[in-house]
Every structure is written in C-alpha cells, then in structure tokens.
Amino acid sequence: MRNTNHIRFFTASTANTIEFCRVDLAKGYLSADLDMKLSLDSIAREIGLSRFHFIRMFKKHTGLSPHQFRIQHRIDAAKILIQKGVPFSEIALETGFSDQSHFTNTFRQSTGLTPSQYAHRF
8 A cells, every 4th residue: 555645745735835925815815905905705816715714714723803904903003103103194194094993993902001191101
C-alpha cells in the first residue's frame, strides 16, 4: 500500500495558503476607505467565495467577523486621530461613522472609554 500522507499534507497546506491569501485580500478591502460603505457580498465575490463561506473562513483565520474586524480597524484609526487632536466630529466622518453620536457609542463599547476620556489620557 502506498503512503499518501504527503499528498494529503500538501493538499491541506495549499488550501490553507489559498485561504490565508484570500483573508489577507479581504483584510485589505475591509481596511481601505473606512468612510465608504462595503458589501460583504461584493468582497466575497472579489475573493471568489460565497458570502457564507467568506464570513466563516474570515472568522476562522482572524477570530473576528468581517464586521468586527472593520469596526476594530475604525476604532484603531480613530485612536490615532484623537491623539493628533482632530475634532471628534471630523474623526467620526473620516472613520466611517454616520455621526459623532454613533462614533462615541461604538468607541465606548469597544474601549470602555468615551473619545473625550481617551483623549485626556494622552
């Protein structure tokens, strides 16, 4: 009987590499143009997957849903802008929140601090 373990490993390894490439590509789409609305269907289509498979694969590799990843990226960008002294209303628009209130609520949920409290710490 032939040993085909190396073939199974190679196939699994190649599949993982392709998944990582697709996830990295999706991360790029989710990280770019934070002020633009994105459709999960369009991102999934761009990377050659169904919406369901894209969401499942993304979460498997990152531990976050695409939505959670994008929110976290927006919050990280907002933190940098807060440290630079950019007005909160401008930060809200630049990071893709509908208004300052939405930004403040999401920032507080993510960090446990309001943007003002965060700014005072820096």
